[in-house]
Amino acid sequence: MAPASRQHTKALSELAKRHGLLLVFVLVVVAMLLAKPTFGTYQNIVNVLQQNAVIGIIACGMTFAIILGGFDLSVGSVTALASVVGATLMIDVPTFGIPLGIAGAFASCLLVGAVNGWLIAYAGVNPFVATLGTMTVVRGLIYVATNASPRFGVPYSFTSVGLGYIGGIPVPAIIFAIVAVTLGFVLHKTRFGHYVYAVGGNVVAAAGMGINAFRIRFAVYVLVSACAALSGIILIGQTASATPQAALGYELTAIAAVIVGGASLGGGRGRMIGTIIGVFLLGVVANALNLFGVSAFWQPVATGLILIFAVAADGFSKRGTFVLGK
Amino acid sequence: MTEVLLRADRINKRFGAVVALNDVSLELMAGEVTGLVGDNGAGKSTLVKMFSGVLRPDNGTIRFDGENVDFASPAAARGRGIETVYQDLALVGSMAVWANVYLGRELLTGPAFLNVLDKRRMISNARDMLERFVARVPPVDEPVESLSGGQRQIVAIARAGAWGSKLIIMDEPTAALGVAETRAVEEVIHGLRDRGLTVLVISHNLDQVFRITDRIWVLRRGEVIGSRETGNTRPEEIVAMITGAVPADRLG
Numbered sequence: 001m002a003p004a005s006r007q008h009t010k011a012l013s014e015l016a017k018r019h020g021l022l023l024v025f026v027l028v029v030v031a032m033l034l035a036k037p038t039f040g041t042y043q044n045i046v047n048v049l050q051q052n053a054v055i056g057i058i059a060c061g062m063t064f065a066i067i068l069g070g071f072d073l074s075v076g077s078v079t080a081l082a083s084v085v086g087a088t089l090m091i092d093v094p095t096f097g098i099p100l101g102i103a104g105a106f107a108s109c110l111l112v113g114a115v116n117g118w119l120i121a122y123a124g125v126n127p128f129v130a131t132l133g134t135m136t137v138v139r140g141l142i143y144v145a146t147n148a149s150p151r152f153g154v155p156y157s158f159t160s161v162g163l164g165y166i167g168g169i170p171v172p173a174i175i176f177a178i179v180a181v182t183l184g185f186v187l188h189k190t191r192f193g194h195y196v197y198a199v200g201g202n203v204v205a206a207a208g209m210g211i212n213a214f215r216i217r218f219a220v221y222v223l224v225s226a227c228a229a230l231s232g233i234i235l236i237g238q239t240a241s242a243t244p245q246a247a248l249g250y251e252l253t254a255i256a257a258v259i260v261g262g263a264s265l266g267g268g269r270g271r272m273i274g275t276i277i278g279v280f281l282l283g284v285v286a287n288a289l290n291l292f293g294v295s296a297f298w299q300p301v302a303t304g305l306i307l308i309f310a311v312a313a314d315g316f317s318k319r320g321t322f323v324l325g326k
Numbered sequence: 327m328t329e330v331l332l333r334a335d336r337i338n339k340r341f342g343a344v345v346a347l348n349d350v351s352l353e354l355m356a357g358e359v360t361g362l363v364g365d366n367g368a369g370k371s372t373l374v375k376m377f378s379g380v381l382r383p384d385n386g387t388i389r390f391d392g393e394n395v396d397f398a399s400p401a402a403a404r405g406r407g408i409e410t411v412y413q414d415l416a417l418v419g420s421m422a423v424w425a426n427v428y429l430g431r432e433l434l435t436g437p438a439f440l441n442v443l444d445k446r447r448m449i450s451n452a453r454d455m456l457e458r459f460v461a462r463v464p465p466v467d468e469p470v471e472s473l474s475g476g477q478r479q480i481v482a483i484a485r486a487g488a489w490g491s492k493l494i495i496m497d498e499p500t501a502a503l504g505v506a507e508t509r510a511v512e513e514v515i516h517g518l519r520d521r522g523l524t525v526l527v528i529s530h531n532l533d534q535v536f537r538i539t540d541r542i543w544v545l546r547r548g549e550v551i552g553s554r555e556t557g558n559t560r561p562e563e564i565v566a567m568i569t570g571a572v573p574a575d576r577l578g
Contacts, residue, residue, distance in 0.1 A: 191432050191441040198429060201418035208416045209430030210401055268420035 020313065021262055021274060025281045032284065036291045044287070046170055052283035053172035054079075054231045054238075054247075056276065059254040059261075060176075060183045061227030063275045064220045066258050067187075069200040069267025070127030072221060074116060075228040075254060077138040079247035082109050082232025084142050087151045087242030090158060098158055101236075106229045112138055113225025114218075121217035135251065142244045150243040154236055162237025172234045179227065184272035196220060201268030256303055257282055260310040282306060330389075331356040331493060331524045332377065337386035339372055346372045348548045350386070354493065359515060359525040361535040361556070364545035365568055370528045373545065374495050377526070378410035379403030391492060409486035410495040417482055419471035424452035426470055427485050455488035456481070459517040462510075476507025480514050487518045494518060497528045512538050532561050544568055 032039040058075050065072045086105035090097045112134055119130040164171040187193035198206040199213045207213045228247075235246055261278030263270025285306060286299045332354040339347040347369045354360050362370050375381040376388060379397030388395050390406060397403040400410065417426045428448045435444035449466055456463040464477045473481070479499060486494045499515070500508040515538050518525055529535050535542060536556060544551040544567040551567045566572045 189442050191434065191443055194425065194432060194443055197421060198418050198425075201420040202416075205416040205418050205426075206429065208400070208412075210404075211430050268418065 021260070021277050021281070021310070025277050025284070028281065028284055028288070032288050032291075036288070039288070039291060042168075044291070046168075046173075048280070048283050048287050049173035049176075050170045051287075052279055053170065053176040054234055055250060055253050055257065055283075056176045056279040057179045057227050057231045057234070058224075058250055059257040059275050059279050060179050060272065061224035062251075062254045062258050063261070063263060063270055063272055064183070064187065064193075064196055065127070065224050066255070066263045066265060067196050067200045067267060067270045068217060068220050069203075069265075070120060070217075070220075071131070071251075071255055071265070072116060072224045073128070073131040073251045074112060074135040074138060075224060076247040076250040077135045077142070078109050078112050078225050078228035079232040079235065079250055080142055080242075080244060081112065081138050082106070082229040083235045083242040083246050084146055084151065084244060086233050087154050087236045090155060090236070091151060091153045098155065102233055105233050106226065109225045109229035109232070110222055113222035116225065117218035117221035120221060121214045131251075139244075146244045148244050150241055152241045154240040154242075156240060158237050159240050160237065162234050162239070164237075172238070175230065175234065179230065180272060180276055183223075183227075187272050192216070192219070197268055253282070253303065256307045260306055262310075262314070264314075329356045330354070331391060333389040334373070334376070335387045335389070337373070337376060337383045337388070339369075339376070339381065339384050346548050347383070350545070350548070350550050352543050352550055352553070354524055354526055355541065356492075356524050357519065357522050358540040359519050359527065359538055361539035361542045362526060362528045362545065363530075363532070363535055363542060363564060363568060364551075367547070368545040368568075369548040370545055371497060372548075374410070374497060374526065374528060377403065377408055377493070378495055379408070380410075404491070407492035408495065409489065409491040409493070410497075411479075411482050411486050411499060412497065417470045417478055420469055422469055423456075423464055423466040423473070423481055424449045426481060427452040427455060427466075427488065429485075431489070456484045458521065459484045459487050459514050461513065474507065476503050476510050479503065479507075479511050483511065483514050483518070487514075487521065487523055491523070493524045493526065495526045498530065499527060500529075500531070500534065508534070532564060535564075536561060546570055 038044055058079065062072060062075065082105035085108045086101040088101075089104045090101035093100050116131055116134055119125040119133075120127050161171055166174055187196065195206065195211050195216050198211055199216045203213050231250075232247070236242055257278040258270065258275050259265065259278070260281060261270065261274030261276070263274065282303050285302050289298055289302060290296070330353050334350060334352045337347050337350040338345075350369070350373060352373075362374065364370050372381065376383050376397075377390075379400040379402050382396065382398075390408070395406060397406070403410075418429065421429075424445075425448075433444040433448050433451070434441055435447070436442040452466045453463060456466065460480055464473050464481065470478055470481065483494070483496065483499065496515075500511050503511060512534065515525055515527070527535070527539065539556045541553060541555055542559065542564060543553045544564060546568060551572075554564065563572075
């Protein structure tokens with residue numbers, strides 16, 4: 001290959017590497033707009049926003065955990081916990097039930113986050129084991145406390161949180177946008193976010209320069225649980241009830257969205273904008289399957305394939321760079 | 327230039343039954359590059375770990391910059407102006423050069439409670455800081471992992487020099503580098519000395535020790551064999567001291 005053309009190829013591959021995800025997303029959207037006129041309608045766009053807000057909020061928190069070099073499997077259980085604790089208080093407490101429910105949901109979830117954080121940061125338990133443990137324990141406790149039956153009768157006014165609109169935009173999507181912008185700011189502009197990258201990239205170097213890696217890890221797992229709590233509260237608003245089986249498997253969808261968004265499970269890499277595109281790429285593909293009348297059972301198949309494709313494409317672009325000590 | 331910056335006096339260190347250092351006394355002159363040589367297991371790394379706060383002597387005193395010091399941690403040593411550049415490179419590969427230069431010392435802007443990074447100022451300052459020691463400054467907004475091994479080592483050394491430290495300790499700074507990169511790192515070490523910093527280098531490479539040091543101390547089996555001014559000795563003499571072909575100097 002001539003040097004000029006090789007440079008050209010290199011620039012192209014660099015472009016694809018940087019903006020490949022966005023490119024794929026735009027291609028999928030354009031293809032859908034051409035193939036299905038209903039895809040671009042207001043009602044359908046609102047649907048996509050509505051359906052992906054809950055998982056999106058969790059994915060924003062998960063981005064921190066993955067950049068830190070870990071992940072959190074307990075988010076689905078924690079989302080259900082927020083939902084059950086919040087709904088129960090809203091149903092059983094006559095006055096101030098709603099603020100109490102929100103407070104209770106956050107308090108219980110932050111406790112789980114603190115347990116995760118303590119286990120991973122201070123007790124040195126592997127994130128997979130720690131959060132698999134809390135995921136199982138929390139889900140089990142929810143079943144015990146509710147006898148595995150749903151709680152109905154949340155004040156109808158609370159559905160404005162899950163089903164309401166402000167200026168034509170679903171409230172959950174607005175909450176998702178606020179969370180994404182806030183956490184994007186924290187991750188990319190503040191010292192805390194900077195230290196998440198440092199600890200995830202090389203904990204020895206970070207600690208050697210005086211960064212308290214324990215505190216960063218602890219704080220991140222509390223943050224992930226806080227995001228899950230918010231999602232659980234929105235779930236209450238979407239159904240005016242709480243189901244103990246809520247949010248099953250959300251942890252894997254959230255992790256998939258973050259990884260599709262370009263973050264690396266090895267830590268130190270990832271961006272909030274990537275996570276948001278990842279969430280909507282998975283969401284739009286699910287929506288497309290739906291619009292084409294494909295059975296919903298195919299949706300996890302599509303999610304899994306996109307995940308594998310995204311990681312394989314990334315790995316392929318770095319092939320041949322096995323270096324000792326990397 | 328003859329002022330003593332660091333004086334170790336009769337340092338002893340045992341690990342169980344193993345005597346790692348036996349009554350080791352040594353001086354580092356301010357503004358000089360000192361080489362510390364000796365065979366494997368001579369106690370070089372153990373000794374410098376006392377200076378960088380990683381280990382504490384069982385007994386003996388360390389006097390640094392006019393005061394007796396007893397470092398409880400590497401942070402304590404760093405607080406007094408002793409920076410150590412580790413062989414395994416304490417840089418975060420996925421982060422930019424400027425972020426590594428400022429790691430743990432970030433500049434902030436805006437309201438205090440937000441802790442917003444002042445990236446623009448750190449990027450421009452990092453370039454200036456590296457320029458003080460390095461002729462060809464690596465691109466400061468590129469991730470460290472995109473640099474060559476030599477450039478990374480230069481960033482690590484320049485970072486140590488940039489933060490107003492008095493003594494910079496390096497354990498085999500060029501062990502994994504090629505010839506050209508080794509020379510570039512050596513130039514940076516000279517740059518540190520030209521700026522008045524004191525440098526302590528552990529190296530197995532005697533050619534290098536003779537190229538970059540002002541003074542050489544020799545350890546053998548946990549004991550000081552002696553020191554020589556680099557200009558007044560020859561590699562053969564140093565080798566003889568390392569291997570034990572000549573007896574230890576009598577030091578006061």
